[in-house]
Amino acid sequence: MASHLDLEEQEQLEQVKAFWKRWGNLITWVLTAALAAYAGWQGWNWYQRDQAAKAGAMYDEFQRAATAQDADKAAAAAGDLKARYPGTGYAAQAGLEVARLQLDKGKADEARQSLAWVAEQGSEPAYRDLARLRLAGLQLDAKAYDDAAKTLDAVKSPEFAGLVADRRGDALLLQGKHDAAKAEYQKALAAIDKTQDYRRIVEAKLATLGVPTVVEAAPNAGAVQ
Structure with a gap:
């Protein structure tokens, strides 16, 4: 019985040796890479916190x-x-x-x-x-209209779309292009949330260009009958 177990153990040992001979290097490299990646990640987090x-x-x-x-x-x-x-x-x-x-x-x-x-x-x-x-605002102050346009072109965040249109309207207005300025201000008004106070500034700019932005209530609207 003992001899039988010895032979079985020997066979298993040979199988393990054969497996390790074939895959041992690969397993070692994978484990080493994983440990290195973990150490690098830990080190990067420490570096970021330190910075x-x-x-x-x-x-x-x-x-x-x-x-x-x-x-x-x-x-x-x-x-x-x-x-x-x-x-x-x-x-x-x-x-x-x-x-x-x-x-x-x-x-x-x-x-x-x-x-x-x-x-x-x-x-x-x-x-x-x-x-x-x-x-872009400072470039407009310096009358560098082309530079301001390029700077505004680089703004990609959707949440700034209304402000970009407003600034473009300013640039066009300063160049005497009133109709184009109106169009940009209207884009700005459409993009800026109704709860934002800045809308009033855009509305004032449109008003100076003769564009009404507030719908007045009809006469006697809401009156008690």
Whole structure:
């Protein structure tokens, strides 16, 4: 009986050896790749958290400068963020905020540069498109109509469609193209949600072009009979 078991065990052992000889290297490589991928994933998550924490600390420094209305110090802090942590949301937010501060301080050229960076390098599509909308406005102020049109063409987020049309209307109006401007403002009004206060601004623009946007109630409508 013992001899029989020994032979059976020997046969099983030979089968295992044969299987491992044929597939052992492949199994080892697969396991190694899986372990490496897991380690890489863990390492990437740690790296992302570390980057975000460091960028957050620098963003706090930027906010202190921005709150103090120190445009130069804020620009320097935003520049450090963009240089060291360009892929973070903090860098994009700092770019948008410093552009507003620069504009308040009369530094339109610097504001355009800050917005241009976010438009090209911002970490999220929403940041990039918001920067493009603001940049287009500054380009219109500088009468750079072709540049503004190209900037608006790059805005792809559906939620900004109404604002893009509104900005296009501004560009056309500034160029004396009133009919085309009306069409864009009407597109904007159709795209902007009725609960948004910005609709009133678009309605006012249409009103100056002779386009009524509010339907008045008929006389005696709702009167008690």
